[in-house]
Amino acid sequence: MSFKNLQKALGLDDDGVVGRATLTALFKRLGASQTRADELALAANVHMRTYRILDNELRFAHFIAQLAHESGGFKYMEEIASGSAYEYRSDLGNTQKGDGTRYKGRGPIQLTGRANYRKYGQSLGLDFENNPQIVALPSIGMLVACKYWADNGLNELADKDDVLAITRKINGGVNGLGDRKAKLEIIKNLLGKN
Structure with a gap:
């Protein structure tokens, strides 16, 4: 190659x-x-x-x-589906009502779940948890x-x-x-x- x-x-x-x-x-x-x-x-x-x-x-x-x-x-930089299938998925850190939709897959790797948004936001110095839509940029x-x-x-x-x-x-x-x-x-x- x-x-x-x-x-x-x-x-x-x-x-x-x-x-x-x-x-x-x-x-x-x-x-x-x-x-x-x-x-x-x-x-x-x-x-x-x-x-x-x-x-x-x-x-x-x-x-x-x-x-x-x-x-x-x-x-697509944001999952086409609503994200409701991820609602209350504790394995993704989705523990609050609306987390499934709020933290649905975004970006070319489709980052999913409150826990991942928190983890990657903190490690990169960006507030993904409170601004999840920016991962779609x-x-x-x-x-x-x-x-x-x-x-x-x-x-x-x-x-x-x-x-x-x-x-x-x-x-x-x-x-x-x-x-x-x-x-x-x-x-x-x-x-x-x-």
Whole structure:
């Protein structure tokens, strides 16, 4: 696999260095609008480096594939469903009436639950618990996704090419595993794996 192959597949200069142009083109290819692709790429270009996701192609492939699944091809930064299914889910920290809707999935990784909004807000110095809607901003959501990825040891699981374990860490189960695997193959193909 090679970032040069990815750049060639996206019709870009193949210098092998993933930057904003490469990320913008990839997000667009996977379904994002131009504006959304630009916003995501701006944040991803910084935060994917900080959280060592760009250290190798396998980490990159798994990260992008999981986020592409969670966000419907980077089209949705907020869960389409109301979130009422998460009401009173103590495993998510949803203990008060309205928490399910208030702390529904947001950002490209679909951060869900009061406990996660509190945890990631506090660790990033942002008040997500009182302002949950800001996680839906593409730049903030990408930061959260990168932090969540690193905090949950997903770089190491990606290094082992373990899509099942990564899916369980992100989803809590294996919902959408087939689509996650399909998206992973798409990214690997763009990277020249096959």
